[in-house]
Amino acid sequence: MTLPSFRIQFATVAAVVVAAAAAVAGCIIHDGGAGAGSSSVGGNLLPASSLKPLRQAGAAAHKRIGTAVMSARLSNPKVKALVAREFDSLSPENEMKWEAIEPQPGHFNFDAGDRLVAFAAENGMRMRGHTLVWHSQLAFWVKGLKADALRAAMTRHIQSVVGRWKGKIAQWDVVNEALADGPTGELRPDSPFAVLGPTFIDEAFRLAHAADPDAQLFYNDYEIEGDSPKGEAAYRLCKRLKEAGVPIHGVGFQMHVDPRSWPSADQIRRNVERYAALGLLIEFTEVDVPVGSISGSIDEKLQRQREITRDIVGACVAVEKCSGITFWGVTDGDSWLNDAHWGALRGRGPHYPLLFNGDMQPKPIVAGVLEALEKPSK
Numbered sequence: 001m002t003l004p005s006f007r008i009q010f011a012t013v014a015a016v017v018v019a020a021a022a023a024v025a026g027c028i029i030h031d032g033g034a035g036a037g038s039s040s041v042g043g044n045l046l047p048a049s050s051l052k053p054l055r056q057a058g059a060a061a062h063k064r065i066g067t068a069v070m071s072a073r074l075s076n077p078k079v080k081a082l083v084a085r086e087f088d089s090l091s092p093e094n095e096m097k098w099e100a101i102e103p104q105p106g107h108f109n110f111d112a113g114d115r116l117v118a119f120a121a122e123n124g125m126r127m128r129g130h131t132l133v134w135h136s137q138l139a140f141w142v143k144g145l146k147a148d149a150l151r152a153a154m155t156r157h158i159q160s161v162v163g164r165w166k167g168k169i170a171q172w173d174v175v176n177e178a179l180a181d182g183p184t185g186e187l188r189p190d191s192p193f194a195v196l197g198p199t200f201i202d203e204a205f206r207l208a209h210a211a212d213p214d215a216q217l218f219y220n221d222y223e224i225e226g227d228s229p230k231g232e233a234a235y236r237l238c239k240r241l242k243e244a245g246v247p248i249h250g251v252g253f254q255m256h257v258d259p260r261s262w263p264s265a266d267q268i269r270r271n272v273e274r275y276a277a278l279g280l281l282i283e284f285t286e287v288d289v290p291v292g293s294i295s296g297s298i299d300e301k302l303q304r305q306r307e308i309t310r311d312i313v314g315a316c317v318a319v320e321k322c323s324g325i326t327f328w329g330v331t332d333g334d335s336w337l338n339d340a341h342w343g344a345l346r347g348r349g350p351h352y353p354l355l356f357n358g359d360m361q362p363k364p365i366v367a368g369v370l371e372a373l374e375k376p377s378k
Ligand code: XIL
Pocket: 093, 094, 176, 254, 286, 336
């Protein structure tokens, strides 16, 4: 992706100003070392006391409102209280991925996942499982296995992980990011699971369904939200699975927004509607709206963030089978986009992509979510 130079200049100045202001105020919260200095934000905040909890507004619109966390974040009482107040769906940001949960063949680390599942249950939150079969964050020992050994490993993995939380995890992202980037519309050729042939996806869904027949099973991917070759390929894939009787119940649009190239609200809504017409649920699974490449003052950036998010949430509110919206993190300090590698994919930061600032105060984007939940477009 390209980095427009005038924006780099702006962002550099903005970063310096924001960092200096925050240092003076002493208000930056450093979270796990990610993106130090980029978690606080200038611009106007919203008065927290006057806001309805997001989960309450979501419930009135029949939408779950979710967030993704690492279990250690919940040992901070303030984060714990904020998550419990605002969200009624929980996703594990990393701790149920293969490399974390089965780092050695047949040796499973369920502790972090257990803590998240317990927290969700204690706070009346739905749990989403993320993710079973993915080429990335995959344990090293799985890479390069021959087809028979890989099939056996995938079978044991899905049976063990889904079985562990049978009846406790409502939705699983069974297969993540299987499609190639770009215009080919094909499956990702570099996935270690490719040696199983294109129906490895069908197999994964069948295994997950057998392990927990009540769990709702999703195909999850990025850049499939609007009109694009990859968006068409995702639709064709889900349609084929559904028509073949594979136990797929929904599609996850990750919705990692790139404001430099983002589908219109109408495109997103039409796309949601066509999956609903197949009888599938739709979830927005990993929403974040980075503002680094949006031009203007910090207030203008945050207003644009609010509008983009209002449109996204509005597309879900407009379609009954859209069941929830998950934001990929709680505060700007938590975001994976604070990592230089990932952040650079969205242009120059700071990105401030989430609902709450580094001090856990609600930003204008929260008003955008509430507006869409409370004032459906039709
Ligand atoms: C990200 C996490 O947020 C980071 O902490 C980690 O370093 C990399 O993965 N698509 C997905 C998520 O499905 O699992 C990814 O999460 C973001 C992109």
